[in-house]
Amino acid sequence: MGKIVLVSSPKGGSGKSVLARHLLVSARQADIEAIGIDFDSQCTFDKWSRRRDITRQMFPDFVKAPVEQARLQDWRAGLRVAKASPFAVIDTPPSVEDHLAAVSQLAEAADIIVVPAVCTQDDIDSVAPWVEALKKRQQKLVIVLNRANRRTTSFARMRGRLVKIADVCPVEIPQLEDVHVPSSKGLTLLDYTKSRGQEPFEEVWAYIRRQVRI
16 A cells, blocks of 8 residues: 555645645656645646646656546545555645545545645634644644745744644745746646755655655
């Protein structure tokens, strides 16, 4: 049975899909036969993968990054696809309370749950109850801070509050103006040599990879 990483946050705009596709590309670049599963009805992860397929027709050196679309109403089917792969990255919609039963079942099947969060009061108010619910189920999880700015006075305070409730990845994803630019071609910052935002995603992948032991 393969390893499953579930990317989940109740807060919209936390960077779930960005993180999911960078984890998927990281795994593929490491020669791991990975797959993405997109449970979000907006299909952001899946649409990105389709654009990548088009780009690869002209530039086949970019690694494959297949994503399967799935429905939370039939979460078992999506989970079967994930379990059949050596490594799966599952992207979920926000507003987990609207799909609590399905997302909870996916969480139980995951080897680790990655919860992206921005260092704002609104994000903490949203993320904290979800993290506490996962902890009660004894789920292994880690919070990844996204769009982080260490120079702000609120960063240390907000990060400190999150550390008190769960493990926080030692690497933050900084505010990157160009993080969405490669998405129009189905690419990521990891697909470009010497990309300014490459290292944080590489380091987050290294951390997650150690956690799931793959």
